[in-house]
Amino acid sequence: MENDGNTSLNKGAWSADEDATLAQYVALHGPKRWKCVAIKSGLNRCGKSCRLRWLNYLRPDVKRGNFSDAEEDLILRLHRLIGNRWSLIAKRIPERTDNEIKNYWNAHLRKKAKLMEKLPAISLAAMKENLWSEEASNGTESQETEDIGGGNEDGDDNESFDVSASELNWVKRFLELEEDV
DNA sequence: AAATGCGCCAACCGCGTGCGC
């Protein structure tokens, strides 16, 4: 188990001073070796805590604030496709972090998704069949089978989907993009 | 005005994985 050891380490909310210290250190040495960062920066924090703070708030390319409709829609679609793979979803949504997306899901979208589940649905199997046959005819090769199959293997295997033709296209594009990341 | 409940968000925790030695 990773153990950042010291029981007298600071916990809880970060102060502006701590943020500044961390940001300054990372700007100088880069976002790696978080244990070293924690020790050498003089912050009385564990490495994990520093990493999380940097990734979620101090990184220059992270966007704060309300999610747009487009982002919300994207999250809903991606979640339906791959489940609670927050880091994967975050990679598809520029400037958003996995933690932020996870929180937004839990706070706002879970209920919405529940409602949508009750709409007329087709099975995942049917969707896959559709998708692969279309790909075969296009000669497009994808190695993302695992992402769909694997994405749902922990639990909700019989999850239902309501997938229109346009959505199917969208999913397909998503799978193609996956190879670039 | 005070008490209580609820929702949201920041942060922590435990576990799995990758990588270097």
Place this chain on the structure above:
DNA sequence: AGCGCACGCGGTTGGCGCATT
């Protein structure tokens, strides 16, 4: 090949603020 360290991920918790009674 095995071991230990560091990192990344997803689930969960704690605390704050707002709404309701």
